[in-house]
Amino acid sequence: RKKITLGSIRTLYKRGEPITMLTAHDFPSGHVADAAGMEIVLVGDSLAMVAMGMENTNEVLMEEMLLHCRSVARAAKTALIIGDMPMGSYEISPEQALESAIRFTKEGRVHGIKLEGGAEMAPTIKKITTAGIPVLGHIGLTPQRQNALGGFRVQGKTCAGAMRVLEDALAIQEAGCFATVVEAVPAEVAALITKRLSIPTIGIGAGNGCSGQVLVQVDMTGNFPPGRFLPKFVKKYGDVWGESLKAIHAYRDETKSRAYPASEHTYPIPQAELVEFER
Numbered sequence: 001r002k003k004i005t006l007g008s009i010r011t012l013y014k015r016g017e018p019i020t021m022l023t024a025h026d027f028p029s030g031h032v033a034d035a036a037g038m039e040i041v042l043v044g045d046s047l048a049m050v051a052m053g054m055e056n057t058n059e060v061l062m063e064e065m066l067l068h069c070r071s072v073a074r075a076a077k078t079a080l081i082i083g084d085m086p087m088g089s090y091e092i093s094p095e096q097a098l099e100s101a102i103r104f105t106k107e108g109r110v111h112g113i114k115l116e117g118g119a120e121m122a123p124t125i126k127k128i129t130t131a132g133i134p135v136l137g138h139i140g141l142t143p144q145r146q147n148a149l150g151g152f153r154v155q156g157k158t159c160a161g162a163m164r165v166l167e168d169a170l171a172i173q174e175a176g177c178f179a180t181v182v183e184a185v186p187a188e189v190a191a192l193i194t195k196r197l198s199i200p201t202i203g204i205g206a207g208n209g210c211s212g213q214v215l216v217q218v219d220m221t222g223n224f225p226p227g228r229f230l231p232k233f234v235k236k237y238g239d240v241w242g243e244s245l246k247a248i249h250a251y252r253d254e255t256k257s258r259a260y261p262a263s264e265h266t267y268p269i270p271q272a273e274l275v276e277f278e279r
């Protein structure tokens with residue numbers, strides 16, 4: 001397969017073919033997303049929870065994001081790789097944001113970065129894209145601002161709220177975003193925003209009228225124990241946790257019963273050598 005570039009994303013968008021994006025946080029998850037043909041692989045700061053066991057995305061550090069980006073970059077040979085700028089790495093000034101974006105490119109080895117926010121981030125987005133680093137926007141529900149938003153709440157549920165999301169979308173498009181994530185927005189609102197824009201929208205909890213979709217890999221592959229809370233928009237396509245548990249149980253049982261390792265898992269020694277050794 002050919003390497004995915006901003007040009008390929010543009011071509012998919014113009015053709016009306018939905019763009020597929022999935023998160024990855026290490027070499028194996030990057031490898032499988034790439035092998036499955038994901039056009040964009042996002043090293044999301046959701047790795048704070050799914051790979052590091054943190055409460056939310058706010059405590060993940062720049063250095064930690066960069067380390068995970070490097071692992072994914074070694075695995076993804078075809079996909080466009082986007083690194084998620086963590087809270088605190090881009091809000092202070094456009095200069096700070098550009099410095100962080102450069103670190104993502106040089107140390108994280110990603111092809112572009114994502115940052116959360118709307119119209120207020122326009123000068124920052126402009127600064128980064130002008131330096132030649134592609135920026136993916138993220139509007140609607142912005143998890144890094146969950147404390148200010150009063151939790152994980154659907155955005156754009158009123159006419160005024162929907163107008164705000166649309167204005168944010170137009171502002172970050174004007175600032176140079178090549179596409180934008182639209183999170184937790186009513187389907188009709190996301191569809192209308194998609195129609196008004198001339199860049200692709202990548203939806204998560206935003207209905208099927210977007211130009212593409214994104215999900216967190218461990219959510220959609222079911223790589224978590226039963227009982228965990230899942231947002232309404234997640235579809236569990238697999239049971240990786242169940243499969244892993246089954247395999248590890250079987251290994252435990254066979255080790256306890258000495259059924260493993262069997263002769264096919266052991267190295268032979270010529271009979272004559274063995275006889276001499278045993279003497």
Ligand code: KIV
Nearest residue numbers: 023044045046181214
């Ligand atoms: O961190 C993340 O995984 C994300 C996606 C859900 C868009 O930001």
Ligand code: NA
Nearest residue numbers: 044045046084
């Ligand atoms: Na994120």
